[in-house]
Amino acid sequence: MKSDDISFLDSPVFPVAKLHTFANILNGKTPSSDDRNWGGDIPFLTPPDLNGLDGKEITSVDRRITDLGLRNSSRLVEKGVIFSCRAPVGYVGRITSPSAFNQGCKVVVTNQDHRYVAYALTASKTNLQALANGTTFSEISTTAVENYAIPLPTLATQRRIADYLDREATEIDTAVADLDHYIKLLNQRCRHFVSKELRKDEFPAVPFFTIASITSGDGITQESIEDFGPYPVYGGNGLRGYTDSFNQSVDRILIGRQGALCGNIHHAHGPFFASEHALIVQPRRSINLVWLEHALRDLNLGRLSQASAQPGIGASEVSRQRITFPPRETQNVIAETICDELAKAHALIAESTKLRDLLLKRRSVLITEVVTGRKQV
Incomplete structure (x- = not known):
C-alpha cells in the first residue's frame, strides 16, 4: 500500500x-x-x-x-x-x-x-x-x-490501547463539558444583563408601528448569490452570501421573516441586499440602532411564528407589538453599557471556545497517534 x-x-x-x-x-x-x-x-x-x-x-x-x-x-x-x-x-x-x-x-x-x-x-x-x-x-x-x-x-495490545484512550479521552471530554457549561452560563448572563438594562427604568410602552415602519426585502435568485462579492445578502436566517447589487444604502435592523430562525434580529451595515425573507425596520423617530437591536431581540419575536412546514411571521404582527421606548439620550447610555459588558463576555467566550477547540484537536491527534502505534502506551 x-x-x-x-x-x-x-x-x-x-x-x-x-x-x-x-x-x-x-x-x-x-x-x-x-x-x-x-x-x-x-x-x-x-x-x-x-x-x-x-x-x-x-x-x-x-x-x-x-x-x-x-x-x-x-x-x-x-x-x-x-x-x-x-x-x-x-x-x-x-x-x-x-x-x-x-x-x-x-x-x-x-x-x-x-x-x-x-x-x-x-x-x-x-x-x-x-x-x-x-x-x-x-x-x-x-x-x-x-x-x-x-x-x-494483538488483542492484548488493542485492549491496552483502548483502556489508555478511555482514560485520556474521558479527561478531555470532562474538560470540554466544563467549558461548554461555562460558555452556556456566559451566554445566559449576557441575555439576563441585556434584559435587565432594558427594563431597569420605567418608560412608556408604545406600539412598535409608532416608532418604525416595517417592509419586506426584495426577491433574489440563488444564482445571484455568491460566496464572495461587494454586497452582503441577508435573508430570514441571517447572512446568505454576497451579490453585485444592494437595495439598502444605510444601516438597518432586520427581522427574520421566514425560516427556522424567523424572528431573529440582525444589525446590517449598509450598503447591503435584504431578501424577501427579511423584514426591514425603518425608524420614524431618532433611534439608537444598537439599542433597537437588543430591544427587539428581547421581545422574542420568534414566539409569533405560525407552526407550519415553513415557519414565518408578518410585518403587521411585529408592528402591533408594544415596546418600552426611552428617550434617545437614555437609549445611547443603555446601548453603550450593553456593548461594554458584552465585549467582556464575548472575549471570555472566544477564549474558552479556542481552548475547547484545542482540546478536541488534541483528542483527535492522540487517538490517531495511539491506534497507529506512533505513540506507545
Missing part, C-alpha cells in the same frame, strides 16, 4: 488488515412510516445519533421501533461498532445493547476489541469521507468499507 493511500490507516508499527478479513459489515434499513412500525422499545439508530461520539458508547437515541418495525427493516445488533456511511460520513459510536439502524449507517461486528476498532475508525474519519462519493449525497459503499484497512495489533 502507498503511504498516501486513503483506503487504509497507516501504521509504522502494527500490521494493517482490511475490515472484511476480521469483521462482518452489516447494512441497515428504515421501515415504512406505518405507525405500527414506530414508537416501540427497540432503539433505531441514524447518523445524527452518532454525532460527537467519536467512538464512545451510544447512550441515547431519538427514535425507536416496534418488533414489527424490526421485521420490516434491519436486523437487531447486540454489540458492534456503528458509523455513518452517508452524508455526513464518519460519525462513529459503539452499540452495547440491542439496536436497529437505518441505511445511513453500517455496523462492524467482530471478535476484536470493539473499543479499539471504534477508535481506529474515528481516526479514519478523513479517509472515510474521501472514499465517499455520490451525486445526490456523499455515501461510502459496502465494498469500500470492506476493503478499508486499519492497524490491527
